[in-house]
Structure formats: structure tokens, C-alpha cells
Amino acid sequence: xxxxxxxxxxxxxxxQIYQRIHEGIKSGQLKAGQRLPAVRVLASELNVARGTIELxxxxxxxxxxxxxxxxxxxxxxxxxxxxxxxRSKEPEGLYLEQKAFNQTAPTxxxxxxxxxxxxxxxxxLGTPALDAFPHKLWARxxxxxxxxxxxxxxxxxxxxxxxxxxEGLARYLMISRGxxxxxxxxxxxxxxxxxxxxxxxxxxxxxxxxxxEEPGYHIARDFLQQIGLKxxxxxxxxxGINVKQGVEAAPAAKFALVTPTHQSPTNxxxxxxxxLALLEWANQQGSWIIEDDYDGEFHYQxxxxxxxxxxxxxERVIYCGTFSKVLYPxxxxxxxxxxxxxxxxxxxxxxxxxxxxxxxxxxxxxxxxQEGHFSRHLRKMRELYRQRRSFLIEAIxxxxxxxxxxxxxxxxxxxxxxxINGIPAIxxxxxxxxxxxxxxALDDWLINKKESDCLLLGFTNIKxxxxxxxxxxxxxxxxHNLLSCEELK
Amino acid sequence: xxxxxxxxxxxxxxxQIYQRIHEGIKSGQLKAGQRLPAVRVLASELNVARGTIELxxxxxxxxxxxxxxxxxxxxxxxxxxxxxxxRSKEPEGLYLEQKAFNQTAPTxxxxxxxxxxxxxxxxxLGTPALDAFPHKLWARxxxxxxxxxxxxxxxxxxxxxxxxxxEGLARYLMISRGxxxxxxxxxxxxxxxxxxxxxxxxxxxxxxxxxxEEPGYHIARDFLQQIGLKxxxxxxxxxGINVKQGVEAAPAAKFALVTPTHQSPTNxxxxxxxxLALLEWANQQGSWIIEDDYDGEFHYQxxxxxxxxxxxxxERVIYCGTFSKVLYPxxxxxxxxxxxxxxxxxxxxxxxxxxxxxxxxxxxxxxxxQEGHFSRHLRKMRELYRQRRSFLIEAIxxxxxxxxxxxxxxxxxxxxxxxINGIPAIxxxxxxxxxxxxxxALDDWLINKKESDCLLLGFTNIKxxxxxxxxxxxxxxxxHNLLSCEELK
Numbered sequence: 001x002x003x004x005x006x007x008x009x010x011x012x013x014x015x016q017i018y019q020r021i022h023e024g025i026k027s028g029q030l031k032a033g034q035r036l037p038a039v040r041v042l043a044s045e046l047n048v049a050r051g052t053i054e055l056x057x058x059x060x061x062x063x064x065x066x067x068x069x070x071x072x073x074x075x076x077x078x079x080x081x082x083x084x085x086x087r088s089k090e091p092e093g094l095y096l097e098q099k100a101f102n103q104t105a106p107t108x109x110x111x112x113x114x115x116x117x118x119x120x121x122x123x124x125l126g127t128p129a130l131d132a133f134p135h136k137l138w139a140r141x142x143x144x145x146x147x148x149x150x151x152x153x154x155x156x157x158x159x160x161x162x163x164x165x166x167e168g169l170a171r172y173l174m175i176s177r178g179x180x181x182x183x184x185x186x187x188x189x190x191x192x193x194x195x196x197x198x199x200x201x202x203x204x205x206x207x208x209x210x211x212x213e214e215p216g217y218h219i220a221r222d223f224l225q226q227i228g229l230k231x232x233x234x235x236x237x238x239x240g241i242n243v244k245q246g247v248e249a250a251p252a253a254k255f256a257l258v259t260p261t262h263q264s265p266t267n268x269x270x271x272x273x274x275x276l277a278l279l280e281w282a283n284q285q286g287s288w289i290i291e292d293d294y295d296g297e298f299h300y301q302x303x304x305x306x307x308x309x310x311x312x313x314x315e316r317v318i319y320c321g322t323f324s325k326v327l328y329p330x331x332x333x334x335x336x337x338x339x340x341x342x343x344x345x346x347x348x349x350x351x352x353x354x355x356x357x358x359x360x361x362x363x364x365x366x367x368x369x370q371e372g373h374f375s376r377h378l379r380k381m382r383e384l385y386r387q388r389r390s391f392l393i394e395a396i397x398x399x400x401x402x403x404x405x406x407x408x409x410x411x412x413x414x415x416x417x418x419x420i421n422g423i424p425a426i427x428x429x430x431x432x433x434x435x436x437x438x439x440x441a442l443d444d445w446l447i448n449k450k451e452s453d454c455l456l457l458g459f460t461n462i463k464x465x466x467x468x469x470x471x472x473x474x475x476x477x478x479x480h481n482l483l484s485c486e487e488l489k
Numbered sequence: 490x491x492x493x494x495x496x497x498x499x500x501x502x503x504x505q506i507y508q509r510i511h512e513g514i515k516s517g518q519l520k521a522g523q524r525l526p527a528v529r530v531l532a533s534e535l536n537v538a539r540g541t542i543e544l545x546x547x548x549x550x551x552x553x554x555x556x557x558x559x560x561x562x563x564x565x566x567x568x569x570x571x572x573x574x575x576r577s578k579e580p581e582g583l584y585l586e587q588k589a590f591n592q593t594a595p596t597x598x599x600x601x602x603x604x605x606x607x608x609x610x611x612x613x614l615g616t617p618a619l620d621a622f623p624h625k626l627w628a629r630x631x632x633x634x635x636x637x638x639x640x641x642x643x644x645x646x647x648x649x650x651x652x653x654x655x656e657g658l659a660r661y662l663m664i665s666r667g668x669x670x671x672x673x674x675x676x677x678x679x680x681x682x683x684x685x686x687x688x689x690x691x692x693x694x695x696x697x698x699x700x701x702e703e704p705g706y707h708i709a710r711d712f713l714q715q716i717g718l719k720x721x722x723x724x725x726x727x728x729g730i731n732v733k734q735g736v737e738a739a740p741a742a743k744f745a746l747v748t749p750t751h752q753s754p755t756n757x758x759x760x761x762x763x764x765l766a767l768l769e770w771a772n773q774q775g776s777w778i779i780e781d782d783y784d785g786e787f788h789y790q791x792x793x794x795x796x797x798x799x800x801x802x803x804e805r806v807i808y809c810g811t812f813s814k815v816l817y818p819x820x821x822x823x824x825x826x827x828x829x830x831x832x833x834x835x836x837x838x839x840x841x842x843x844x845x846x847x848x849x850x851x852x853x854x855x856x857x858x859q860e861g862h863f864s865r866h867l868r869k870m871r872e873l874y875r876q877r878r879s880f881l882i883e884a885i886x887x888x889x890x891x892x893x894x895x896x897x898x899x900x901x902x903x904x905x906x907x908x909i910n911g912i913p914a915i916x917x918x919x920x921x922x923x924x925x926x927x928x929x930a931l932d933d934w935l936i937n938k939k940e941s942d943c944l945l946l947g948f949t950n951i952k953x954x955x956x957x958x959x960x961x962x963x964x965x966x967x968x969h970n971l972l973s974c975e976e977l978k
Contacts, residue, residue, distance in 0.1 A: 120644050130643045139635035146628035154619045154817040155609050190679050190821070193843035201715060206695050222841045226690060228717075328643040330848040332679075352711045354682035358850055359819040 013048050014055035014485075015430055021060055022434075025080050034076045036066065055485045059431075062481045121438035122471050125265070125414050125458040126294075126325065132384055133328055137373060142364050153359045159350040161188025161335065162362035168369035169321070169335060176378075177296060178306030179319060181337045187346055188335050190357050192294070192322050193223045195334045199318055200227055202342070202349040203288055204254055210290075211246045211256035215445035217264040220257065220292070233447040236263055240270030243277040255288040256281075260308045261296035265445050265456050266416060267409035275308050282316040289317045295325045297378050299411035300386045315339035323365060325413065326378060333357060333365060385460055388468075389415065392459040395468035403479045404455070414458040416442075423482045425452045431478050437471065502537050503544035503974075504919055510549055511923075514569050523565045525555065544974045548920075551970045610927035611960050614754070614903050614947040615783075615814065621873055622817055626862060631853050642848040648839040650677025650824065651851035657858040658810075658824060665867075666785060667795030668808060670826045676835055677824050679846050681783070681811050682712045684823045688807055689716055691831070691838040692777055693743055699779075700735045700745035704934035706753040709746060709781070722936040725752055729759030732766040744777040745770075749797045750785040754934050754945050755905060756898035764797050771805040778806045784814045786867050788900035789875045804828035812854065814902065815867060822846060822854060874949055877957075878904065881948040884957035892968045893944070903947040905931075912971045914941045920967050926960065 011019075024030035036042075039057065043050040057074055060066040067077045120127050145153075160166070166183035173179040189195040204210075206228035212221060214233035224231060232253065234246040240263055246256065256278065260270035270278075282289045291308045309319040322334040338346050368374050392415065396404050404417035419425055425441035432439040442454035462468050500508075513519035525531075528546065532539045546563055549555040556566045609616050634642075649655070655672035662668040678684040693699075695717035701710060703722035713720060721742065723735040729752055735745065745767065749759035759767075771778045780797045798808040811823040827835050857863055881904065885893050893906035908914055914930035921928040931943035951957050 127644055133643055135635075135638055135643065139632070139638065142635050143628070143632040146624075146631050149624055149628065154622055154624065154819050155616055156818045157821075190683075191843050191845070194679075206717060219843070223843065226838075226841050228695060329645045330643050330845075332646075332845060332847045349715075352715050354680050354708070354712065356680070356819075356821060358821045358847060361847055361850075 011430060012427070013046075014052045014059075015434065017042075017046075017053065017056035018059050019434060021056070022065070025065060025076060030076050032076050032078045032080050035072075036074045036076070038073055058485050059481055062484060120461045121436060122462065122467075123414075123432075123440075123457045123459075124438040124461065125440060125456055126329075127458065127461060128325055128328060128413070129381065129384055129388070129460045130328065131461070131463065132381065134373065134377060138364070138368065141367050141371075141373075142360070145360065145363050145367060149360070153363065157356040157359045157362070159353075159355045160347055161186065161357060162359065162366055164370070165362045165366035166335075168366050168374075172369065172374070173307075173319075173321070173337065177293065178310035179337060180310075181319075182340070184343050185337050185340055186335055187338065187350055187355065188333060188357050188362060189355055190334070191332045192220070192292070192320065192324065192334045194355065195320050195322075195336045196220060196223060196290070197227065198346065198350055198353060198355055199288075199290060199320075199336060200224070200229060201353055202338075202346050203318075204229060208254040209250055209252075211241070211250060211253050211258075212447065213241050213258060213263060214447055215265060215442055216257075216447075217259065217292070218445050221447065224257070231447065236266055236268060238268060240268050240274050241278070243274050243281060247281055251281075252285060253287055255290055257290040257292065258308070259292045259294065261293055261299070261304050262409065262412040264292070264294065265414070265440075265442070266407075267412035267414075269305060269410060270308070272305070275305075275311060278308070279311060279314075279316065283314045287316065290320060291317050292320045294320075294322055295411070295413050297326055298382060298385050298413055300382070300389065301410040304411060309337065315341070326374075326381070327365070327368075331361060331365065333361060385413065388459045388462055391465050391468040392457065392462060392472075394465070395472040399469060399472035399476050400479070403476060407454075413460050414456050417455050417457060419453045419455060421479065421483065423479060425455050427482060428455060428478065431482060432475065435474065435478060437474060437478075439475070500919060501916070502535075503541045503548075504923065506531075506535075506542065506545035507548050508923060510545070511554070514554060514565060519565050521565050521567045521569050524561075525563045525565070527562055547974055548970055551973060609950045610925055611951065611956075612903075612921075612929075612946045612948075613927040613950065614929060614945055615818075616947065616950060617814055617817060617902070618870065618873055618877070618949045619817065620950070620952065621870065623862070623866060627853070627857065630856050630860075630862075631849070634849065634852050634856065638849070642852065646845040646848045646851070648842075648844045649836055650675065650846060651848065651855055653859070654851045654855035655824075657855050657863075661858065661863070662796075662808075662810070662826065666782065667799035668826060669799075671829070673832050674826050674829055675824055676827065676839055676844065677822065677846050677851060678844055679823070680821045681709070681781070681809065681813065681823045683844065684809050684811075684825045685709060685712060685779070686716065687835065687839055687842060687844055688777075688779060688809075688825060689713070689718060690842055691827075691835050692807075693718060697743040698739055698741075700730070700739060700742050700747075701936065702730050702747060702752060703936055704754060704931055705746075705936075706748065706781070707934050710936065713746070720936060725755055725757060727757060729757050729763050730767070732763050732770060735767075736770055740770075741774060742776055744779055746779040746781065747797070748781045748783065750782055750788070750793050751898065751901040753781070753783065754903070754929075754931065755896075756901035756903075758794060758899060759797070761794070764794075764800060767797070768800060768803075768805065772803045776805065779809060780806050781809045783809075783811055784900070784902050786815055787871060787874050787902055789871070789878065790899040793900060798826065804830070815863075815870070816854070816857075820850060820854065822850060874902065877948045877951055880954050880957040881946065881951055881961075883954070884961040888958060888961035888965050889968070892965060896943075902949050903945050906944050906946060908942045908944060910968065910972065912968060914944050916971060917944060917967065920971060921964065924963065924967060926963060926967075928964070 021030065039050050039053045043053045057066055061068060064079050065077055066074050068074050120130060163183060165188060166186040169186050170181055170183050173181060187198060189198055207230060209230045209232060211234045212231035214235050221231060232250045234249060235242050240260065241258055258270065260275060262269065278289060293307050296304050296307065307319060309317045319337040323331050393406055396406055403419065403421050405420050407416045407418055419428060426443045429439050429441035440456045442452040442456065443449065462471060510519065528539050528542045532542045546555055550557060553568050554566055555563050557563050609619060652672060654677060655675040658675050659670055659672050662670060676687060678687055696719060698719045698721060700723045701720035703724045710720060721739045723738060724731050729749065730747055747759065749764060751758065767778060782796050785793050785796065796808060798806045808826040812820050882895055885895055892908065892910050894909050896905045896907055908917060915932045918928050918930035929945045931941040931945065932938065951960060
């Protein structure tokens with residue numbers, strides 16, 4: 001089993017060895033009391049430094065899975081006999097690790113994926129509080145619509161999206177985000193990337209250049225690069241994206257993709273000054289601003305600024321919204337707002353691209369909005385997230401004061417913490433993920449890769465004080481294990 | 490109103506004038522007894538030939554909307570007072586025309602679109618019999634799943650698709666289409682174009698060349714060209730796509746997109762000899778064959794040939810299936826079967842592209858299959874379509890024997906007819922569509938545009954003998970109107 005080490009993937013080798021032994025123990029290949037190869041033997045067998053093997057062993061010892069018997073060598077601990085073999089639904093123990101493994105190795109055989117693939121992991125980003133979603137109410141509305149459904153719900157849907165849904169959205173955008181638009185300007189898409197696809201196919205050609213926030217939303221980044229666009233990283237500071245830097249780096253860029261309300265992932269709000277500078281650039285250049293307002297509703301200190309789009313007098317902003325954060329991700333519904341003069345253009349692209357969304361989902365969502373459940377739900381969630389966020393911050397103060405420093409912003413669905421004990425964020429993240437805690441390092445959110453000391457912690461699905469404390473305690477353990485390894489280095 | 494004539498769009502000017510007057514009468518702008526401008530006056534005003542105006546007037550006279558009073562001129566007929574003003578749901582009269590107008594002018598203001606946009610028009614292609622879909626049963630299953638739904642249905646779905654659904658599909662494909670594949674080889678996509686997108690993003694780069702059937706499925710054609718692929722038209726004859734011609738025209742093509750079971754739109758079945766030749770080419774070149782098996786189930790003379798994929802010993806075929814024809818289009822579920830060795834490659838692309846489909850839709854579909862409803866439904870539909878097809882053929886014999894010659898094939902969801910009275914297919918189609926009969930000319934299905942004499946008539950939603958006769962009668966009237974215009978030319 002040790003010969004499978006892969007030097008290409010970016011999981012450090014010590015962690016791969018650690019994982020192999022872990023898997024070996026779980027699968028029963030490695031039995032209690034069994035002797036492991038000596039450090040130098042394994043090191044030469046794998047052709048890696050002895051320190052690497054020592055790190056792996058040390059981690060497993062600190063978890064009680066291995067025990068060292070001095071000269072005799074290193075053995076699988078007797079304690080593993082007590083490990084649970086049937087996976088409890090509780091978010092801890094081997095189950096978590098299994099889950100984490102599926103998360104980190106998504107191309108593994110799919111049965112694994114689907115056992116757990118859907119479940120939300122602790123600290124997972126960008127997933128609304130699924131326990132708080134009114135899914136009984138949703139089910140009732142759905143059932144009603146299904147019962148009364150007619151052919152309209154079966155045949156090919158409108159490529160622009162269900163009219164009633166777009167009407168509901170137009171009202172919502174005016175009240176909540178300060179955007180005045182007609183239903184004709186709204187295009188419903190099958191998720192955010194389908195929105196980006198529609199924009200790209202309508203306005204850009206392969207090779208076009210765009211500003212991209214650094215750090216920035218890596219899912220959009222990977223997608224846009226995949227479809228052939230070139231992204232120039234423009235750094236983000238305490239005021240949001242650095243427009244001046246953008247103008248210097250790529251004055252003639254075709255577009256800028258920004259997250260003004262809560263910059264993804266720093267949660268910084270783009271200042272009014274920067275907003276105006278950005279608009280001025282776009283107006284002068286005839287460039288496009290793509291505003292991704294994915295979670296603008298979740299603002300906890302005062303009201304959020306209205307959307308950048310609300311300042312867009314010259315129609316250079318394409319506004320992107322989604323239901324993934326405010327309702328639930330599996331709905332796969334997003335939308336964009338385009339300038340009135342571009343309606344026909346976008347519409348013909350939408351018809352070529354096959355932008356139709358399942359009619360039922362649209363009708364259910366539309367009804368949910370029309371009957372007032374949507375705004376009620378948003379208010380409820382805002383309050384819930386405010387609370388869950390404070391639970392986590394509290395728990396960090398108690399359990400991780402010597403490990404993390406919280407960098408708090410006015411909104412968002414996660415918090416950013418700075419690691420203050422010298423552990424590189426990527427190492428912290430990798431071990432945490434392996435233990436089923438979906439803690440992301442800032443590193444992955446950078447185009448110009450560099451080692452960061454920031455972690456992103458989603459709080460939306462952490463139910464209460466107790467869970468926050470329990471999870472922070474786990475992070476603390478992980479921190480200690482890593483520290484003890486650092487010393488070995 | 491006459492000054493709006495658009496010489497760019499491909500609707501002939503006489504038809505545009507005809508439509509304007511029609512609209513004018515409907516909207517009340519033109520009143521009974523009102524005098525229309527003299528032919529030569531209008532001709533010079535619009536700067537078109539007098540014959541063009543005469544054609545338009547002639548059409549309207551033959552429909553009783555205008556009347557000529559010799560030297561006095563042409564007037565809006567008194568009979569229009571009797572025209573229905575409130576639109577009945579019956580598929581006839583002005584309502585139909587309004588609907589057709591929405592169909593033909595999809596970029597019109599959306600309220601129009603959404604009033605009727607979803608409804609199936611007579612002769613519409615590729616739409617299953619919506620009246621025969623067991624939507625009460627579907628609603629019951631949905632409601633049950635919604636009631637018992639858990640977080641798994643809310644969070645981000647698996648990018649490859651729901652495991653149970655892929656398992657059900659693997660069994661179905663083996664039994665019905667002779668394809669032996671594992672659930673790991675199947676990727677669920679959001680409609681056929683999303684499937685093509687996943688294939689293109691996984692295997693091709695912009696500018697890659699592919700064979701495309703001539704005539705061929707224009708929706709796939711427009712999409713593939715939109716995303717930057719180059720399509721070489723390869724002609725289709727009585728044996729299907731002409732492989733020899735393909736090898737001569739583009740031997741090194743990266744792929745060939747084919748519809749072997751029922752060629753779209755001719756319904757010709759690709760002969761075994763051609764299938765083997767195609768595979769041989771792909772194997773030698775290392776090229777890809779994309780097999781679109783959109784309606785393989787609907788075969789009325791004997792069993793359909795197994796899918797081309799079933800002969801694919803060297804794994805050069807990507808198989809594409811969809812639920813749009815066998816269940817219903819608004820479901821937005823399609824799937825592909827990829828070679829086992831390409832699973833990881835496709836999976837990572839699927840994750841970047843955001844290929845997730847709404848979990849509920851997948852779970853409902855999976856349950857529908859597992860509980861045996863799917864195969865029952867297919868059997869029922871096959872029988873129904875066999876019957877509806879014969880009704881239409883019968884009605885054509887009775888009403889259109891001097892207009893159409895039916896070119897019958899063994900399967901499909903529409904029939905192909907040859908126009909034998911000299912009316913160009915495109916003119917026939919345009920007037921029919923304007924009258925709410927979604928009759929397509931073969932012209933639109935050609936890359937190398939040329940005037941064709943073939944029409945495509947969908948029969949799946951024509952309920953019975955009476956409706957078939959009524960609709961064929963309408964086609965006959967249209968034929969006569971056009972003939973009388975032809976004489977004027």
C-alpha cells in the first residue's frame with residue numbers, strides 16, 4: 001500500500017503516508033499490534049526524507065493510532081480495536097474522515113461519493129443553513145403545483161425563464177438591492193456558472209481579458225478559464241478590489257468580475273469611492289462589470305450598501321444573483337440582469353445555449369416569493385446567521401485564542417481567521433479536511449499562488465454554542481498535532 | 490404601420506405585409522370597410538415590386554379578411570366583425586396566429602411569449618405526447634419524495650449525477666440499447682446541450698473540426714458552432730451519414746456527431762455496414778463518435794438496431810441519451826456514457842463546469858425508473874405513437890394526396906413529406922407557422938443552405954383521426970393560398 005505515493009498531487013507526502021496508514025487501519029489491512037516499517041527503511045523505500053516519515057508517524061501517534069516502543073519500533077496501537085466500525089451519522093470519528101476523504105478525492109469510486117457526497121461538512125463555505133430551510137412548506141407548495149400542473153410545466157420552458165418568477169425578482173431587486181429593472185431584463189439561469197456562460201457567450205470571445213479579484217471566488221475563476229477567458233488578478237485590500245491597480249495592469253480589459261457587497265472570500269465591502277472609480281473606468285472603456293451579489297442579504301451590521309448595479313447610469317453592469325445561498329444550492333437557479341438594449345442579444349444566445357430551467361422549480365420558487373415566504377425566510381436567516389456567527393467567534397475566543405485572530409467584516413456566510421502560531425494555512429486546512437472539517441485555506445483562492453496564513457470558516461451550518469465549542473476544540477487539537485510536527489522539521 | 494418592413498430578416502416581404510395587416514385587423518387599428526392603399530402606391534412607398542403587394546393582398550382576400558371592389562380598390566372585409574376577440578384555447582383562429590407569432594418572434598416582448606410560449610403547437614417536432622404523460626403519478630412520486638426529503642436534496646448535488654439514477658440507467662441501457670456500462674461511466678447533464686458542453690470541454694478545443702450530418706439537428710449545430718467548433722456537413726442518404734464522403738472531406742476530423750437510430754431529421758437508420766465503417770475510421774484516427782440516441786425507443790417496424798455504442802470495442806463512442814423525448818422536455822435531464830478510462834477526466838471537467846442537476850428531479854426520475862413506471866410508459870408511448878402516426882398518414886392520403894408524398898421510415902417522432910405541387914418548403918412552412926401550425930421546412934436543417942421540397946410533421950401531440958383530418962385540411966388551404974399566389978408571380 002505504501003508504493004502508491006503520488007508526488008504530483010499537492011497533498012504533502014507526509015500527509016499521504018498518514019492517510020494510507022489511516023485507511024489501512026480502517027479497512028482492517030493493518031491490525032492492532034502490527035509492526036510498521038522502520039522510519040529509515042520506509043524512507044528509502046519511498047525515496048523521501050526520514051523527516052517526512054517521522055511527521056506521518058508522529059501525527060498518528062498523537063492521535064493514539066500508533067505507539068512507539070523505543071528500539072522495538074512503531075506499532076499499530078491496541079486502542080484501534082475500540083474504533084467504531086459502523087459509521088454513525090454524528091459528525092465525528094472515522095465517519096468524518098471517510099466523508100472528508102470523499103470530499104477531497106471526488107474522483108474516487110462514486111459509491112463513496114454518494115454515501116456522503118451531499119452532506120454538509122463542518123465549516124463548509126457558501127452553504128445556507130439546511131436545517132433551517134422550511135422544507136415542509138416548500139414540499140407543500142411543490143405538491144400543490146404538481147397536483148394542478150398542466151402541459152405548460154412539461155413542454156420546453158422559456159429560455160429566458162418563467163415570466164412570474166422574473167416579475168417577482170424585479171420587485172425583490174428594487175426593494176432589497178436598489179435595482180430598478182423590468183422582468184424583460186432578467187434571465188433565469190441554471191446556476192451561477194450558467195449565468196456566467198450566458199454572459200460570456202453573449203459579450204465575450206475566447207481570449208478576452210478580465211479583471212479578477214485576488215483573492216477571488218475560485219469556482220468562477222476555474223470556470224471562466226475553462227471556457228477560454230484570460231483573468232488578470234487584481235488585489236483586494238480593506239476597501240475591496242484595487243481599481244487603480246486594475247487600470248494600470250489591464251486598462252483595456254473587456255470586463256471586471258467583482259463581488260462588491262461581500263468580497264469573496266474576504267467579505268470586505270467595496271467602498272463607494274472604489275465603486276465610482278470602477279464605473280468610471282467601465283464607462284470610459286466601454287468595458288463590462290459583472291457584479292456577483294451572491295449573498296448580499298446576509299449583512300449583520302446595519303443595512304448593506306445597495307448593489308453596484310443601482311449606480312449604473314450607463315448600463316455597463318451585468319448583475320448576477322443566485323438562489324443557492326438565499327434558498328438552497330440543489331435548486332440550481334440563478335439569474336442575471338442585463339441592459340434593456342441587450343435583451344434581444346442575450347435572448348438569442350440563451351436560445352442557442354439551451355438556457356431553460358426546469359419549469360416546476362421556477363414555478364415553485366415564484367410561488368414561494370409571491371406568497372411572502374421568501375422575504376420572511378431571508379429575515380429569519382439573517383437573524384440566525386448573526387447568532388451562529390457570534391457562537392463561532394465566541395468559541396474561537398475560548399478555544400483558539402492562541403491559534404486564530406478573527407478578521408471580522410460586516411457580513412457574509414463565513415469568517416476569515418489569521419493563523420498566529422506559524423502553521424501554514426494550507427497544512428492546517430489539509431489535515432482539518434482529512435478530519436472532516438471543511439476548513440479552507442486562502443491559498444486556493446489566489447491566482448498567483450503563495451503561502452497564506454488565513455483560513456475561511458463557514459458558520460451557517462453550526463447549530464449552537466456546544467457544536468461551535470466542540471468543533472473549535474477539534475481545530476485546536478489539529479493545531480497542536482501540526483505544531484508538534486513542525487518542531488520535528 | 491407599413492414602414493416597419495424589415496428586409497434583413499428572412500421572412501419574405503409579402504408575408505411581412507400580410508402579417509402587418511393581420512395584426513392591424515386584430516389590434517383594431519384597421520377597421521371593417523376601411524380602404525387599403527392601392528397596390529402601386531404601397532409598392533412605391535415601401536419600394537418593393539407590385540407583385541409583392543399583390544401577393545400579400547391576395548392571401549388576405551383568400552382568407553376573407555380583405556375584399557377587392559374592382560376599380561374602387563381593396564378594403565378590409567366586413568366579415569372581420571365576426572372574428573373572435575377573446576382567445577379561445579382551441580387550436581384555431583387568431584389565437585393560433587398569435588401563438589405562432591410568439592413562436593416565430595421569440596425576442597418579442599416576453600408577456601406574449603409566456604402567455605403561450607410553453608404550449609405545444611400542432612406538428613411541433615421532438616415533443617412527446619404531453620397529454621399522455623402520467624403526470625398525476627409523477628406528482629404523487631414527487632410529493633412523496635418531497636415529504637421525506639432530507640438535507641441531501643438541498644445541498645450541492647454530485648457533479649456526476651445521483652448514484653441511484655445512474656444505476657437505473659445502466660440497467661436500462663443494457664436491456665433496451667445493448668450498451669454494457671457501469672454507473673461510473675454515466676454522467677447526468679442538464680439537457681442535451683449541457684451533455685455536448687461536457688463532452689466538448691473534456692475532449693475538444695476551440696476550432697476543432699467535426700463531421701455533422703447534412704441535414705442535421707440544427708439545435709446541436711448552432712450550439713456547437715456557438716462554443717467554437719467547426720462543423721463539416723456530411724450528406725445523409727438512404728443508409729444514413731455517408732462515411733466515405735466524410736473520410737474524403739475531413740479524414741482527420743476530431744469527432745463525428747451522428748444520430749444512428751433515427752437520423753435527425755430524416756429518420757433514416759444508419760446501416761450496419763456504415764456503422765462499422767464509421768467505427769473503423771474513428772479507431773484508425775483516434776477520433777470520437779458522439780452518438781445522439783435521442784428517440785431510439787420510438788421504432789415501429791420491428792426492434793430498433795442496438796445503439797452504435799454496443800459495437801464500440803475500442804471505446805471511441807460517447808453515447809448521449811436524454812429524458813426529453815421519453816419523459817418530458819421540462820425535466821431538463823440528459824446523460825452521456827463515457828469510456829471507463831475517461832471517468833476521472835470527465836468528472837473533473839464536470840466539477841469545473843458545474844454540471845449538477847437539481848437533486849429532486851434526479852431522485853424523482855430514479856424512483857420512476859426503479860418502480861417500473863418508466864418501461865411501462867415507454868411501451869405505452871410506442872404504441873400510441875404508432876397509432877398517431879398512422880392517423881396522420883391516413884389524413885394526408887385523404888386531404889393532401891396532391892400536395893404531399895410521405896417518405897416513411899421505421900421510427901421517429903415525426904414524418905417527412907415531399908411537396909409535389911411545386912411550392913417551396915420554406916414558403917409553405919412560413920405561412921403554416923404564421924397560422925399556428927409548426928411545420929418545419931428541411932431548409933433550416935442544412936448547413937449549406939438550399940431550397941428544399943421537404944417538410945417535417947410531428948405527430949406525437951395530434952390526438953386522433955379528427956384532429957389529423959382538421960389539421961391536414963388547414964395545410965391544404967395553406968397550399969391552395971400559396972398556389973394562387975404562385976400564379977400571380
